[in-house]
Amino acid sequence: MRDLIKEFTKGIIKENPTFVLALGLCPTLAVSVSVANAIGMGVAATFVLLGSSVIISLVKNFIPNKIRIPCFIVIIATFVTIIELCLKAYSPVLDRALGIYVPLIVVNCIVLGRAEAFACKNNFISSFFDGLGMGVGFTLALILISAIREFLGSGQILGHTLIKGFEPVFVFGMPSGALLVIGLLLGLFNLIKSRKA
Amino acid sequence: MNIQEFLSIFISSVFIYNVILSRFLGLCPFVAISKDTKQAFAMSAAVTFVITAASIVTWLIYQFLLLPFHLAYLRTLSFVLVIAALVQLIEMVIRKTSPVLYRAFGIYLTLITTNCAVLGAAVLNIDMFFVNGKAVPGSFYYSVFQGFCMGLGYTLAMLIMSGIRERLELCNVPSALKNFPLAFIIASILSLSFMGFSGFKF
Amino acid sequence: MRNNLIVSGSPHIHKQESIPRIMWTVVISLIPAGVAGVIIFGLDALWVTLVALVAAVLTEIIFEVLTKKKITVMDGSAVITGILLAYNLPSGVPLWLPIVGAVFSIAIGKQVFGGLGQNIFNPALIGRVFLMASWPKYMTTFVKPLSYDTIASATPLAALKEGKILEHISYLDLFLGKRGGCIGEVCILALLIGAAILLYKGYISWHIPATYIFTTAVFTYIFGAKQLFHGDWLFHILSGGLILGAFFMATDYVATPLTAKGQLIFGVGCGLLTAIIRIWGGYPEGVSYAILMMNAATPFIDRYTKNRIYGTS
Numbered sequence: 001m002r003d004l005i006k007e008f009t010k011g012i013i014k015e016n017p018t019f020v021l022a023l024g025l026c027p028t029l030a031v032s033v034s035v036a037n038a039i040g041m042g043v044a045a046t047f048v049l050l051g052s053s054v055i056i057s058l059v060k061n062f063i064p065n066k067i068r069i070p071c072f073i074v075i076i077a078t079f080v081t082i083i084e085l086c087l088k089a090y091s092p093v094l095d096r097a098l099g100i101y102v103p104l105i106v107v108n109c110i111v112l113g114r115a116e117a118f119a120c121k122n123n124f125i126s127s128f129f130d131g132l133g134m135g136v137g138f139t140l141a142l143i144l145i146s147a148i149r150e151f152l153g154s155g156q157i158l159g160h161t162l163i164k165g166f167e168p169v170f171v172f173g174m175p176s177g178a179l180l181v182i183g184l185l186l187g188l189f190n191l192i193k194s195r196k197a
Numbered sequence: 198m199n200i201q202e203f204l205s206i207f208i209s210s211v212f213i214y215n216v217i218l219s220r221f222l223g224l225c226p227f228v229a230i231s232k233d234t235k236q237a238f239a240m241s242a243a244v245t246f247v248i249t250a251a252s253i254v255t256w257l258i259y260q261f262l263l264l265p266f267h268l269a270y271l272r273t274l275s276f277v278l279v280i281a282a283l284v285q286l287i288e289m290v291i292r293k294t295s296p297v298l299y300r301a302f303g304i305y306l307t308l309i310t311t312n313c314a315v316l317g318a319a320v321l322n323i324d325m326f327f328v329n330g331k332a333v334p335g336s337f338y339y340s341v342f343q344g345f346c347m348g349l350g351y352t353l354a355m356l357i358m359s360g361i362r363e364r365l366e367l368c369n370v371p372s373a374l375k376n377f378p379l380a381f382i383i384a385s386i387l388s389l390s391f392m393g394f395s396g397f398k399f
Numbered sequence: 400m401r402n403n404l405i406v407s408g409s410p411h412i413h414k415q416e417s418i419p420r421i422m423w424t425v426v427i428s429l430i431p432a433g434v435a436g437v438i439i440f441g442l443d444a445l446w447v448t449l450v451a452l453v454a455a456v457l458t459e460i461i462f463e464v465l466t467k468k469k470i471t472v473m474d475g476s477a478v479i480t481g482i483l484l485a486y487n488l489p490s491g492v493p494l495w496l497p498i499v500g501a502v503f504s505i506a507i508g509k510q511v512f513g514g515l516g517q518n519i520f521n522p523a524l525i526g527r528v529f530l531m532a533s534w535p536k537y538m539t540t541f542v543k544p545l546s547y548d549t550i551a552s553a554t555p556l557a558a559l560k561e562g563k564i565l566e567h568i569s570y571l572d573l574f575l576g577k578r579g580g581c582i583g584e585v586c587i588l589a590l591l592i593g594a595a596i597l598l599y600k601g602y603i604s605w606h607i608p609a610t611y612i613f614t615t616a617v618f619t620y621i622f623g624a625k626q627l628f629h630g631d632w633l634f635h636i637l638s639g640g641l642i643l644g645a646f647f648m649a650t651d652y653v654a655t656p657l658t659a660k661g662q663l664i665f666g667v668g669c670g671l672l673t674a675i676i677r678i679w680g681g682y683p684e685g686v687s688y689a690i691l692m693m694n695a696a697t698p699f700i701d702r703y704t705k706n707r708i709y710g711t712s
Contacts, residue, residue: 022228022377026313029221070281077274085270100320103273107313109225171532175219176388180507183374183381191373234702360698361519369513371466382511386520387695389528393672393688396681 004129011133017110018141019189024110027101028142029178035158038146040094041101042139044083046132048105049114051079053131056115057124072115073106080106110138148181149173202335203342208397210346216314217354218388223314226305227355228380237359238352243305245348247287248318251280252344255319256337264330276319284310318347357387418515421602422475428593429482429647435576435586439544440490444582448485450494454501455481462510476515480504483523486583486643487687488530491542496534500526520694521651524687531687541579552579555638556683573637584640594646606662607655607669608645612636614670622678641673644686654694661697661704668693 017023024045031041052075063071084102087095095102105111114134119127151157153173155166171177216222223244230240255276263269288306292299309315322340326333333339361383370379436444459477463470472478484500507529508522509515531538543552553561555568555578568578576586583590597603616632623630635641649655649669656665669689676685 023225025224026221029224070278073277073281074274077277080273081270084273100317100324103276103320104222104313104317106273106277107316167534169533170535171389171529174388174392174532175221176385176392176532178221179218179381179385179388183378183385186381187371187374187378190375190378194373356699357695360702361695364519364698364701365512368517370517371511371513374511379511382507383519386507386525386691389525389532390520390688390691390695392528392532393676393682393685393692394680397679398681 004126007126007129008133008136011130011135011137012140013137015134016137016141017113017134018138018145019186021110021113022186023113024108024138025182027104027108028138028145029175029182030101031098032142032146032149032178032181033153033173034097034150035143035146037094037097038142039139040087040091041098042135042142044087044098044102045105045108045110045138046135047083048076048079049111049131049135049138050128051082052076052111053114053119053127054124056119057122057127060120063120068120069112069116072112072120076111076115077106110134145178145181145185148185149177153177202339205397206339206343207346208394210343211350211353212391212394213397215350215354215388215391216317216347217351218384218391220317222317223312223351226308226312227358227384228377230305231355231358231380232362234356234359234363237355239301240305240308241348241352241355243309244312244314244351245345247280247284247306247309247312248315248348248351249341249345250287251283251315251319252322252341254279254283256322256340259323259327260332260337269330272320272323276316280315280319281310314347314351318344321347354384354387358383418476419474422479424600424602425479425597425647426475426482428596429479429486429583431589431592432486432583432586432643433482435589436486436490436582439576439585440542440582443542444490446494447488447490447492447497447582448482451485451488451497451501452478452481454498455484455505458502458505459510462506463514466510468514471515474515477505477509480509480522480526483521483583483648484526487523487527487581487640489538489541489580490582491540492537496530496537500530503529516653518653519697520691521648521654524648524691524694527687528691541581543579544577544585554578554580554683555634556677559634560677560683570633570637573634578638580638581640581643584643587637587642590642590646594642597646597650603646603650604659604662606659607649607666610663610666611645611649611669611673612641614667615641615674618671618674619678622674635674635677639677639684640686644673644690645669648686649690649693651694654697656697656700656704658701658704658706661700664700664704665693665697668696 011017015021018025018028027041027045031037052072055075056072080103083105087098087102114131118130122130147157149172151162152169153171155161155163155168169177172181210216214220217224217227226240231237258275258279259269259272263271263275284306288299291306322343325343326336326339358380362380365379374382433444433448436448455477456472459472460470481501481504484504485497488497488500504522504526508520508525509518512518539557541552541554553563555573572578574587576588578585594603594608598605616636619635620630620632621628623632623635649666656662672689672692673685676682676688682688
């Protein structure tokens with residue numbers, strides 16, 4: 001049980017996919033304009049991570065080693081297609097906001113990375129918790145970045161105005177602001193790391 | 198199909214919606230390989246080639262396989278597999294026909310399989326040049342041209358970045374910002390300056 | 400007698416120049432344009448300039464204290480950045496705007512790269528482009544010249560972009576600065592006085608400004624009007640931030656090419672980009688974007704225009 005909790009929590013801080021491993025940054029930057037989009041993306045990615053981790057850990061013994069990567073990609077793409085269709089059916093607004101970044105979960109390095117580094121070596125229960133932890137870590141990182149960007153870029157968080165009279169800094173809603181925020185956050189994490197060491 | 202359409206595709210995919218600086222596709226190699234100009238150029242040449250080839254192949258598959266058989270929902274799955282196969286094929290052909298070229302950018306080809314820029318370009322082409330499940334006039338040429346221009350945009354960003362980062366080797370950069378963080382900050386400034394091209398009209 | 404001769408590497412001739420001396424001369428050369436700005440737009444222009452200047456200097460001090468570096472404020476480079484930023488702002492902006500811009504210029508534009516002599520881009524322009532993207536409303540509200548009131552007025556270039564007819568603006572008005580615009584860019588006469596000081600002292604060379612202005616003129620002459628070869632090139636030279644940009648911002652020592660050949664390429668590039676943005680772009684003015692883009696290309700230009708070392712191939 002303790003091991004399982006460890007598999008779960010490592011993805012959130014110690015091996016956070018975004019800030020520590022610097023994986024899967026493309027969607028992180030693209031959809032972090034608003035917290036709502038970030039949560040949507042986080043949930044979608046977590047679903048794909050969970051599903052693919054569990055299935056891969058279950059079928060790992062039947063897959064020949066040589067063609068494992070294509071097989072992983074097929075499994076991942078299946079889950080991505082499921083989430084794509086669900087989004088189109090139930091939340092067309094979110095689907096439009098996330099755009100091409102939903103199909104692009106297929107090539108998100110976090111998903112394939114976990115399949116290759118964890119799920120194909122472990123049983124399905126620990127893979128489940130590993131996938132969940134990574135998914136939650138990814139979602140939290142997305143929420144952090146999008147909260148900064150939405151607040152600075154529009155003065156609001158989830159549509160609520162926080163400070164009256166605050167003049168929104170439009171640039172944070174633009175691609176340039178996303179790159180700036182992630183650069184400064186990565187720098188901050190480096191600083192904290194070097195202080196600790 | 199007219200010249201203006203091509204011009205606006207060129208300007209928007211090279212500058213305004215630059216793959217890296219605005220769409221954030223292919224960021225991982227952008228920060229990882231952009232330290233050295235030679236490598237950066239080899240990588241971008243490989244990406245440009247593969248994006249263009251993938252645009253051709255995925256368009257054909259979508260138009261003549263997925264649409265007639267009502268399989269559009271298999272787009273993501275089929276595109277990923279096709280791109281992976283295509284990259285493998287290109288790698289084999291290059292290895293057999295031109296060992297020199299293979300040595301120059303062979304290793305980057307393997308990396309490109311999971312480069313989101315390639316899949317992103319393919320998906321974008323379909324999103325932009327198919328309306329209501331039908332190809333717009335000139336759709337094929339637009340797709341291929343857009344793929345190629347996205348590759349050019351990728352090359353431009355990579356080359357600029359590698360030039361700057363080579364110079365930064367001599368600079369006294371604050372230690373917490375070395376490498377990744379500074380690369381992102383520079384990308385942010387580049388993205389700001391490319392905004393000068395927004396709202397282009399001919 | 401053996402070790403009496405000390406042989407050191409070149410250069411052997413010492414000139415009484417130093418970074419602070421050059422920088423403070425640049426500051427002096429910028430003063431005429433500022434005075435003209437205050438005369439044209441009133442005291443607001445002075446406050447904006449002072450606030451930007453102080454904010455830039457303070458940011459530099461704070462940053463260098465935090466990172467435990469030598470305090471280098473007295474070299475005058477932060478002062479220049481502050482002034483140049485203010486010169487690129489309209490006079491009617493709220494005073495927090497130049498503060499935010501100056502902090503951004505110094506922190507992101509300069510200190511992040513390691514401080515003086517290491518910045519890739521012109522810091523003042525980074526600040527301006529940042530403000531332009533963040534608060535376009537303030538950045539494009541210009542005050543009418545010589546009215547000392549907050550009557551909004553469009554810049555000549557913006558009017559041209561919107562297809563309005565330019566009424567009552569003669570070339571002389573443009574030359575003296577009787578038009579809407581940013582604080583330091585309007586009075587061409589004052590800018591040329593400053594530029595003359597720098598050219599006379601040899602602190603800037605003619606290569607970049609000359610090629611920059613010439614290219615813009617040629618390109619706008621050819622493509623500036625509906626018919627080819629009918630563009631109003633003199634208007635394009637005298638309006639907007641071209642003169643300020645060409646003499647004071649495109650000549651930044653650090654962010655521009657080292658060799659004369661490189662500088663010619665740099666100037667032509669700036670001119671082309673400026674003209675292209677002015678004629679076909681969404682913004683009326685392209686000077687800041689053009690210079691920043693060419694700054695980005697500078698390491699490349701430098702590599703391919705390096706002087707050949709004598710004796711090597």
